[in-house]
Amino acid sequence: MxxxxxxxxxxxxxxxxxxxxxxxxxxxxxxxxxxxxxxxxxxxxxxxxxxxxxKAVVLGYARPKKDKSKTKSKRAKGLNARQKRAMKIFHIKPEHQRYELFLPLHELWRQYIIDLCNGLKPSCSPQFVQQKLLKADFHGAILTVIRSKCPSHVGTTGILVQEFKHIFKIITKEDRLKVIPKRNSVFAVEVNGFVSHIYGSRFEQRASERSAKKFKTRGTIDL
Incomplete structure (x- = not known):
């Protein structure tokens, strides 16, 4: 003034x-x-x-009001599980359920695993490879169900297109999308001649959670 x-x-x-x-x-x-x-x-x-x-004499003082609109958090809130289901975020359209469309993804996964395991050389021990696979991302891997509580799932082979906490979604060579529960199922995965078995009951986690988890070292590791 x-x-x-x-x-x-x-x-x-x-x-x-x-x-x-x-x-x-x-x-x-x-x-x-x-x-x-x-x-x-x-x-x-x-x-x-x-x-x-x-000294200055203050006859009156009114604290300015804060603008509440500026104090709101600017961090965007993510969608919850119900909203994701309603929006069909994880839904694969029928025209996209084709085996050949995911073959490039499989090739990328193979190269990713080879790099992760230092080239998958013959000198690599099975324990070393299994330790790497425990935390690996399996999107793009070709999985085969070798044992299951549900007999109709045994022998199913396909490319893993989606992994959730309790299920694998794979696309078969017949262009069919199969939902396989992890629990009570054993899967086989092959990379450059190295075959490993995945025990689904021990994989009941999201891929992001599994990559950050610390697994205890054992003499033999059942995947």
């Missing part, structure tokens, strides 16, 4: 309307001293002259 406006005198036409009368400097000083003296506690050591000379 401009200091000149603060010190400006009240216009004459507003004096009667506001019910105020102009005061001289001496009258204003006397009023200020009297006002401060009444506000100071009797036993206070505060010097009135020091207060008038060196």
């Amino acid at each position: 401009n200091e000149a406006l603060v010190r400006a005198t009240i216009p004459q036409d507003l004096v009667k309307v506001l019910g105020v009368e102009p005061r001289t400097d001496s009258q204003a000083e006397a009023f200020t001293r009297s006002f401060l003296k009444n506000g100071i506690q009797p036993n206070s050591r505060t010097d009135l002259n020091s207060m008038l000379s060196h």
